[in-house]
Amino acid sequence: MTLAIRNALIHDGAGSDPITGDVLIEGDRIVEVGIVSGGADDDIDVGGLSLAPGFIDVHTHDDFAALVHRDMAFKTRGGVTTCIVGNCGFGAAPFDAAMVMGKSLYPDMEPPVYEGYAGYLAALDEYPPGVNIGVLAGHGTIRLAAMGNERRPPTDDEMAAMHASLSEAVDAGVLGLSTGLIYEPGRYAETEELIELTAGLRGTSALYASHMRNEGEQLLEAVNEAIRIGAEAGVPVQISHHKVTGEANWGLVSQSLALIDEARERGQIVNADQYPYTAGSTVLRAVMQNQMFDNRTGAEGVVIASCISRPEWEGRSIASFSEEWDLTPMEAAQRIVDQEDGTSVVIHSMCEPDVETVLAHPSTMIGSDGIPTLDGKPHPRLFNTFARVLGHYSRDRGVLSMAEAIRRMTGYSADTFGLVDRGYVRPGAFADLVVFDPETVIDRGTFADPNQYPTGIHRVYVNGVEVVNGDTPTGALPGRALRRVDG
Numbered sequence: 001m002t003l004a005i006r007n008a009l010i011h012d013g014a015g016s017d018p019i020t021g022d023v024l025i026e027g028d029r030i031v032e033v034g035i036v037s038g039g040a041d042d043d044i045d046v047g048g049l050s051l052a053p054g055f056i057d058v059h060t061h062d063d064f065a066a067l068v069h070r071d072m073a074f075k076t077r078g079g080v081t082t083c084i085v086g087n088c089g090f091g092a093a094p095f096d097a098a099m100v101m102g103k104s105l106y107p108d109m110e111p112p113v114y115e116g117y118a119g120y121l122a123a124l125d126e127y128p129p130g131v132n133i134g135v136l137a138g139h140g141t142i143r144l145a146a147m148g149n150e151r152r153p154p155t156d157d158e159m160a161a162m163h164a165s166l167s168e169a170v171d172a173g174v175l176g177l178s179t180g181l182i183y184e185p186g187r188y189a190e191t192e193e194l195i196e197l198t199a200g201l202r203g204t205s206a207l208y209a210s211h212m213r214n215e216g217e218q219l220l221e222a223v224n225e226a227i228r229i230g231a232e233a234g235v236p237v238q239i240s241h242h243k244v245t246g247e248a249n250w251g252l253v254s255q256s257l258a259l260i261d262e263a264r265e266r267g268q269i270v271n272a273d274q275y276p277y278t279a280g281s282t283v284l285r286a287v288m289q290n291q292m293f294d295n296r297t298g299a300e301g302v303v304i305a306s307c308i309s310r311p312e313w314e315g316r317s318i319a320s321f322s323e324e325w326d327l328t329p330m331e332a333a334q335r336i337v338d339q340e341d342g343t344s345v346v347i348h349s350m351c352e353p354d355v356e357t358v359l360a361h362p363s364t365m366i367g368s369d370g371i372p373t374l375d376g377k378p379h380p381r382l383f384n385t386f387a388r389v390l391g392h393y394s395r396d397r398g399v400l401s402m403a404e405a406i407r408r409m410t411g412y413s414a415d416t417f418g419l420v421d422r423g424y425v426r427p428g429a430f431a432d433l434v435v436f437d438p439e440t441v442i443d444r445g446t447f448a449d450p451n452q453y454p455t456g457i458h459r460v461y462v463n464g465v466e467v468v469n470g471d472t473p474t475g476a477l478p479g480r481a482l483r484r485v486d487g
């Protein structure tokens with residue numbers, strides 16, 4: 001079975017100037033790029049639209065969504081063909097610990113039962129989703145399984161159990177280890193514990209990805225900790241959702257970017273990802289535990305995104321509850337969490353110039369960080385991240401060229417996470433492709449009405465199979481579990 005996509009403005013994913021031409025696909029691979037003279041079983045003329053490698057969402061929390069919302073339309077319709085799951089310390093295994101952490105957000109989910117990371121990857125093989133999935137092991141999940149929610153360093157036995165979990169994950173083919181150092185139980189881990197565990201990745205191509213201990217007034221200390229962990233463990237570093245929050249700290253990203261530059265000059269591999277918005281999102285419990293009301297964000301900037309038992313609260317700020325109930329913001333938040341432990345919020349706490357400064361820096365790739373609570377009002381980044389970078393930040397704001405923006409969501413991401421033969425339009429690569437209109441592509445989801453698909457994404461292919469045609473997902477499930485290849 002061959003497919004020719006003709007008359008496209010082809011972006012190769014390496015940042016080269018686009019060329020007009022055709023792409024010939026045979027089975028799941030690209031076999032020819034340029035002027036394809038022969039016929040094909042299926043021939044599509046895209047009339048000059050742009051064609052790029054499918055977008056790689058390097059920062060997701062889709063571990064369970066991939067198994068329970070298998071079409072992954074909230075990703076594919078935005079041009080995403082691969083998701084990296086397991087970020088911020090929240091991994092898919094060990095299973096029982098992953099369920100404890102996952103069910104606070106998605107109480108009703110019933111994923112198939114599996115054992116370890118090998119079992120999770122095998123479950124994806126057996127129940128493939130619409131996108132490819134690369135997996136990070138989660139430190140939080142591993143620690144919870146080994147020692148519960150203890151606020152102390154692990155004993156030797158507990159550390160051995162954590163090493164055993166990570167080693168199972170590494171053997172199964174995970175792409176790295178993630179930490180979430182503002183969340184339970186990751187926040188109770190000291191730097192030494194993280195160095196020791198991360199060193200278990202040494203000698204493989206796996207990386208250390210971190211939701212750092214602080215993204216506000218102590219951002220620089222937190223970046224230094226991440227860089228130190230990578231240096232001492234001998235492992236590449238991925239700084240998750242690089243940003244600074246809290247008005248008093250705006251501008252600090254210039255210094256955190258300088259720390260990345262300096263580490264790179266010393267020969268260390270340090271990269272980052274970013275979502276293209278001035279608001280973040282997390283669980284309300286973490287906002288409370290990290291004293292964000294006092295130090296970083298007013299309660300009016302913290303808005304409920306998802307509250308399963310009280311959907312009528314979604315879209316309201318913590319300040320409005322604090323007023324209505326005549327409680328402090330912290331007390332109001334406590335009452336909300338007592339009602340629904342997994343309540344998630346959107347937090348308006350960054351500034352536009354910082355978002356653009358981080359995006360313009362060569363260490364930054366794109367990751368949505370969306371929390372797939374599809375029934376609530378999740379942050380619009382869940383559906384719209386990639387279209388927003390292309391339409392708003394590249395085309396309209398000129399922060400980086402279209403070719404470079406595409407590289408930061410394709411080839412660069414594939415190279416960093418070790419995704420072999422993905423992220424590029426070239427002969428031999430897997431046919432993960434997106435056809436889009438560079439003149440109209442734009443995000444549509446808003447904070448009030450987030451679950452809108454972006455405009456301008458015309459066709460999406462995963463492993464040579466069409467998953468989106470216009471406004472219609474095809475229902476195909478051609479995604480694969482992507483296992484690490486060392487060397």
Ligand SMILES: [Zn+2]
Nearest residue numbers: 088211240241
């Ligand atoms: Zn995070």
